[in-house]
Amino acid sequence: MTTARWDIDAVRAAFPALALLDDGKPRLYLDAPGGSQVPARVVERMSEVMLLSCANEGGAFRTSQDSDRILAGAHAAAAAFLGARPDEIVYGLNSTSLIFHFSRMIAREWQPGDEIVLTRMDHDGNVGPWVIAAEERGITIRWLDFDPETFEYRYEMLDELIGPRTRLVACNHASNIFGTVNDVSRIVAAARAVGAVTIVDAVQSAPHLPIDVTAIGCDMLVCSAYKFFGPHAGIMFVAADLRDRLSPLKVRPASTDMPWRHAPGTPSFEAQAGTWAAIEHIAWLGEICAGKTAQAPLRERIVAGLEAAITYEAGLMDRFLANATGIAGLTLYGTTSRNRLDARVPTFSFRLARRSPQEIVATLAAQNIYGWSGDFYAHEASGQLGLRDKGGVARLGLSHYTTVAEVDRALEAIAALAA
Numbered sequence: 001m002t003t004a005r006w007d008i009d010a011v012r013a014a015f016p017a018l019a020l021l022d023d024g025k026p027r028l029y030l031d032a033p034g035g036s037q038v039p040a041r042v043v044e045r046m047s048e049v050m051l052l053s054c055a056n057e058g059g060a061f062r063t064s065q066d067s068d069r070i071l072a073g074a075h076a077a078a079a080a081f082l083g084a085r086p087d088e089i090v091y092g093l094n095s096t097s098l099i100f101h102f103s104r105m106i107a108r109e110w111q112p113g114d115e116i117v118l119t120r121m122d123h124d125g126n127v128g129p130w131v132i133a134a135e136e137r138g139i140t141i142r143w144l145d146f147d148p149e150t151f152e153y154r155y156e157m158l159d160e161l162i163g164p165r166t167r168l169v170a171c172n173h174a175s176n177i178f179g180t181v182n183d184v185s186r187i188v189a190a191a192r193a194v195g196a197v198t199i200v201d202a203v204q205s206a207p208h209l210p211i212d213v214t215a216i217g218c219d220m221l222v223c224s225a226y227k228f229f230g231p232h233a234g235i236m237f238v239a240a241d242l243r244d245r246l247s248p249l250k251v252r253p254a255s256t257d258m259p260w261r262h263a264p265g266t267p268s269f270e271a272q273a274g275t276w277a278a279i280e281h282i283a284w285l286g287e288i289c290a291g292k293t294a295q296a297p298l299r300e301r302i303v304a305g306l307e308a309a310i311t312y313e314a315g316l317m318d319r320f321l322a323n324a325t326g327i328a329g330l331t332l333y334g335t336t337s338r339n340r341l342d343a344r345v346p347t348f349s350f351r352l353a354r355r356s357p358q359e360i361v362a363t364l365a366a367q368n369i370y371g372w373s374g375d376f377y378a379h380e381a382s383g384q385l386g387l388r389d390k391g392g393v394a395r396l397g398l399s400h401y402t403t404v405a406e407v408d409r410a411l412e413a414i415a416a417l418a419a
C-alpha cells in the first residue's frame, strides 16, 4: 500500500538532464518509449567501474574481483526486478540481439510441419528473428491479429491458432505504438497447454509495471535497461528448464554454467553495473514515494516503487486523454478510455488531420518538446493500419519524471498545431 505521496521534485532532481535549458527553454522529454533519461547514480556507477575498477572477471586480484561482484549483483538485481532467480538471467547487448541469439537455439528443435504464433502488434524485435528462423526451418507462421477499434489482441483467435503443432508463441506485454497492456498470462497459458515455448517482450512494460515472470508463466521474457532509466543493455529471463535444455551457442572453452552459458564473449561490466543502479533507482522510488525502508527486500521496494509510479502516471494519462481527445482533427491510435487506465502505458500515438507526423515532431522539437514519428518498428501493426507508407504516427511518452505542467505544455503545442 502506498503510504507516501509522489515526490516529483525529488524524482526529477535525480535526473541531471531534466534541469537543462536551451536558450532559457526547458527540455521536455516525451521520447521515453524510444529511450528514457538516466539518473545520476547510474552514470556514477558506470564511470566508477570504468575509471577505478576496470578488469576482466575471474582473476585473483582486486579489480577483477570487483567485476565478479558486479556480475553477481547485476544478475541478482535483474532477478528481483523480474521476479526470477539470478541463474535465470542473461545479459546482452539489447533485446533484439538476445532474441536473435535464442531464436537460433530454439529453432533447432523445430521440424517441418511445425507452427509458431507471432502477433501483428509487436515491435519487430520479437517478430523478425522468428520469421527468419521459421523460413530457415521451413515451418509455418500463424498470426495473432489485433482489433483496430480497441487496439487489443483478438484473444478469441487463440483457440484456433494454437494447436498440437505449435512450437513457440511470441507476444508483447505492452505495445510500443498503441500503449496497450496485453493479457500475456492468457496467451502464455494457451501456449503452455500444448507445450509450446513462450516469449514475452516486456521492453515497454518494464519502465511502468512490476513484472512477475512466475505469475505470467512464460519461458522467456525480455526487456531493455535503456527504457527503464539505465544504460544500453538487454536482459533475458530464461526459465531454468528451457535454459538447461538449450544447447548453448558458445565457444569451446567457455563455461556451460550460468551466467556464462548463454552469454558468449566478455560482458559489459559497466552496462551491468549501470543496470543494477537503474533497478536501485526504481527501488528508491519505493522508499521515497511508497514509504518502504531501505532495509526492505529489493523486490518489495521495486514493486512498491512501480505501484506508486502507476498511480502517478495514471493521473498524467487521465489529463492527457481528457484534453487530447478534445483536439479537433486528432486521431489517437490506442485506447482512449479514462476508465481503463490500467489497460495502457502512457505512450500516445496520434495523427493530426492536416499535419504529417514528421511535421508534428519537428514543430514540437522547435519548442524543445521531444517526441518521435514513424512506426517504431511496429512493422506489422503500421502495415495493418495502412500507416507504414504515410509516415506512421507521432508518438509522445510520459514517464514517472514527467510533470502535469509538462503534459499541459505538450497538449497546448499540439492544439496550436491542430488549429
Ligand SMILES: Cc1ncc(COP(=O)(O)O)c(C=O)c1O
Binding pocket: 033, 034, 093, 094, 095, 096, 097, 123, 125, 126, 172, 174, 175, 176, 201, 203, 204, 223, 224, 233, 234
Ligand atoms: C516493444 C519493444 N520491443 C523490442 C524493442 C527493441 O529493443 P532493443 O533496442 O533493446 O533491441 C523495442 C525498442 O524500442 C520495443 O519498444
